[in-house]
Amino acid sequence: MVRGIGIDSVDIEEMRRLCADARGAFVTHTFTEAERAQARERHDPAACLAGKFAAKEAAFKALARLTAAGFDLRRVETLEDADGCPHVTLAGALAPVLEEAGVTELLVSITNERGVATAVLLAQ
Helix, strand or coil, rough: CCEEEEEEEEEEEHHHHCCCCCHHHHHHHHHHHHHHHHHHHCCCHHHHHHHHHHHHHHCCCCCCCCCCCCCCHEEEEECCCCCCCEEEEEECEEEEEEEECCCCEEEEEEECCEEEEEEEEEEC
């Protein structure tokens, strides 16, 4: 049963600008260490992070109505498996919310096209 769906798009050049911040505050406060490490391995880290950020925002749109607690984007981790397929994991305070809401699976798809990263997330 579908419990929520979300979609988001992120401008890759804007993400590149945010990544270039000398202090790195946005990247550090938004992405997990595993996400940052995976992005560093890519030929275009900013495009990779833009896709991950779009997935985080799509997760927020799909799941925020299921919780009264705050939604920390770092609780949503988007990583690619060995085949390059993205998957989303949720940590901390959101895991019990998903269990209570009956969400057993999160499906995500990310694409980059013409300078925009877009992600769709389905919670079921």
